[in-house]
Amino acid sequence: MLILNLIQKKMKNLQLNFSGISFIALALILITSCTSIDKKTSVIDASKIAISGTMDAELTAPPHVPKSVGDRAAKKLIVNMEVLEQEGTMTDGTTYIYWTFGGSVPGSFIRTRVGDEVEFTLSNHPDNKLPHNIDLHAVTGPGGGATSSFVAPGHEKTFSFKTLNPGLYVYHCATAPVGMHIANGMYGLILVEPEGGLPKVDKEYYVMQGDFYTKGENGAPGLQAFDMKKAVDEDADYVVFNGKVGALTGDNALTANIGETVRLYVGNGGPNLVSSFHVIGEIFDKVHIEGGSLINENVQTTLIPAGGASIVEFKVDVPGTLIIVDHSIFRAFNKGALGMLKVKGEENKQLYSGVIQEGIYNPEGGTLQEMPPDASKKVTLKTNKTLKEKIALGKNIYTKTCFACHQANGEGIANAFPPLAKSDYLNADVKRAIDIVLNGKTGEIIVNGTKYNSVMTKQTLTDDEIADVLTYVYNSWGNNKTNVTVHMVQEVKSGH
Numbered sequence: 001m002l003i004l005n006l007i008q009k010k011m012k013n014l015q016l017n018f019s020g021i022s023f024i025a026l027a028l029i030l031i032t033s034c035t036s037i038d039k040k041t042s043v044i045d046a047s048k049i050a051i052s053g054t055m056d057a058e059l060t061a062p063p064h065v066p067k068s069v070g071d072r073a074a075k076k077l078i079v080n081m082e083v084l085e086q087e088g089t090m091t092d093g094t095t096y097i098y099w100t101f102g103g104s105v106p107g108s109f110i111r112t113r114v115g116d117e118v119e120f121t122l123s124n125h126p127d128n129k130l131p132h133n134i135d136l137h138a139v140t141g142p143g144g145g146a147t148s149s150f151v152a153p154g155h156e157k158t159f160s161f162k163t164l165n166p167g168l169y170v171y172h173c174a175t176a177p178v179g180m181h182i183a184n185g186m187y188g189l190i191l192v193e194p195e196g197g198l199p200k201v202d203k204e205y206y207v208m209q210g211d212f213y214t215k216g217e218n219g220a221p222g223l224q225a226f227d228m229k230k231a232v233d234e235d236a237d238y239v240v241f242n243g244k245v246g247a248l249t250g251d252n253a254l255t256a257n258i259g260e261t262v263r264l265y266v267g268n269g270g271p272n273l274v275s276s277f278h279v280i281g282e283i284f285d286k287v288h289i290e291g292g293s294l295i296n297e298n299v300q301t302t303l304i305p306a307g308g309a310s311i312v313e314f315k316v317d318v319p320g321t322l323i324i325v326d327h328s329i330f331r332a333f334n335k336g337a338l339g340m341l342k343v344k345g346e347e348n349k350q351l352y353s354g355v356i357q358e359g360i361y362n363p364e365g366g367t368l369q370e371m372p373p374d375a376s377k378k379v380t381l382k383t384n385k386t387l388k389e390k391i392a393l394g395k396n397i398y399t400k401t402c403f404a405c406h407q408a409n410g411e412g413i414a415n416a417f418p419p420l421a422k423s424d425y426l427n428a429d430v431k432r433a434i435d436i437v438l439n440g441k442t443g444e445i446i447v448n449g450t451k452y453n454s455v456m457t458k459q460t461l462t463d464d465e466i467a468d469v470l471t472y473v474y475n476s477w478g479n480n481k482t483n484v485t486v487h488m489v490q491e492v493k494s495g496h
């Protein structure tokens with residue numbers, strides 16, 4: 001009896017479980033069928049959007065983008081794109097034969113709205129050596145247009161497609177060897193705006209990452225050939241934004257004013273590397289994940305796959321230079337994946353104070369202190385130091401602060417950090433050197449005949465420490481033995 005009872009109970013449980021499962025399954029079926037209906041209808045809708053009239057597409061070279069579509073109706077949009085194989089600058093002293101869509105890397109930006117019928121003509125300049133084609137990820141159709149657009153030098157091909165899905169899409173050449181065509185710069189972005197256009201913002205820019213493989217190492221001078229082995233090994237010599245080192249730094253930096261909302265259309269042409277896209281000193285208010293319709297908010301770093309894109313938006317609130325990087329950080333500081341956005345306007349100390357106060361941090365605390373092993377520490381606040389004392393103190397600061405970049409004997413690192421040893425640049429102008437340590441330095445400089453174009457951040461040192469560290473540098477490694485005083489530092493600070 002007892003056993004029977006137990007079995008009955010089990011059966012009941014089973015039944016319950018079973019009906020529970022079937023209920024969930026039914027709900028799932030209902031939900032999935034509903035969403036698939038929704039999705040289908042929206043796709044069908046886009047394909048049924050009627051066009052009214054014809055217009056020529058405005059195409060722009062990076063970092064610019066064409067005017068937004070706003071609320072214009074869907075149209076027949078004429079796009080004429082020319083493939084050009086041409087020599088260009090990879091970095092100072094280094095050139096490369098780029099294969100381009102429209103003469104720039106990345107290629108011309110194409111801006112459409114959902115429902116447009118794009119009539120696309122790809123022409124291959126007669127001086128080019130190779131056939132090319134285009135695969136646009138915004139195309140619904142075989143090869144994204146690649147098979148219909150394959151074109152020999154001196155010819156042109158036309159095909160058309162209707163934009164069905166809003167989003168930001170990569171286009172690229174898909175002619176064999178595909179990897180090589182992409183590695184030579186054959187990629188760009190096409191934006192398909194939703195009905196009514198994307199929300200208005202103040203500034204819009206076009207940024208696209210790419211990795212390059214050259215016979216010579218990073219910085220090797222002269223015309224560099226493509227290196228197939230390195231490309232297969234994914235061993236990039238250059239990882240850059242907009243086709244070259246420095247395309248977005250110094251005078252080429254992007255700009256915005258405080259209070260403005262900036263939207264970046266960011267693509268990654270690859271061919272190999274995934275981008276960890278980040279802007280130092282900003283948080284993305286919005287990210288259209290992978291260039292699609294899903295919006296994430298408050299993002300620090302967004303991943304952009306090779307052959308993928310992202311739309312990031314942020315309001316700039318604080319003046320200064322924001323550094324745009326691939327946060328796979330050696331790529332930024334050693335391979336070129338570094339850009340800048342200069343923000344102008346009034347400081348807002350409430351949002352960002354800068355250094356408020358600097359004090360001596362003493363982990364041992366209390367009054368019972370032992371004499372530090374190197375006498376230098378004790379005399380930090382001493383005012384009348386001898387040259388020897390200053391040099392000793394300066395060496396200490398150097399090892400903690402400058403060493404990481406300028407190296408132990410001031411020799412620097414090729415293509416990244418200029419030497420301080422026997423530096424003609426350093427020895428020529430002490431005020432300039434003080435200014436660099438006080439305020440940091442970006443832009444092109446020539447040290448001992450070699451160009452550097454990188455970023456030295458502002459060093460958080462007291463005037464006293466700056467005087468000491470520079471005195472040490474000037475009195476080491478064959479430099480001109482200047483004794484830098486606090487007074488000199490203060491003069492530079494106050495602009496005399």
Ligand code: HEC
Nearest residue numbers: 402405418419423425426433441442443452453454455456
């Ligand atoms: C994060 C790396 C980094 C650190 C740390 C750094 N520097 Fe630099 N420094 C650079 C870079 C990069 C440049 C070149 C900037 C450019 O290209 O415009 C530079 C340039 C200079 C120059 C002028 C060029 C030359 O070679 O004469 C001086 C002087 C200098 N730094 C001194 C210092 C001193 C002193 C310190 C420590 C207090 C220091 N730097 C810390 C990266 C760094």
Ligand SMILES: [Cu+2]
Nearest residue numbers: 132173175181
């Ligand atoms: Cu090609």
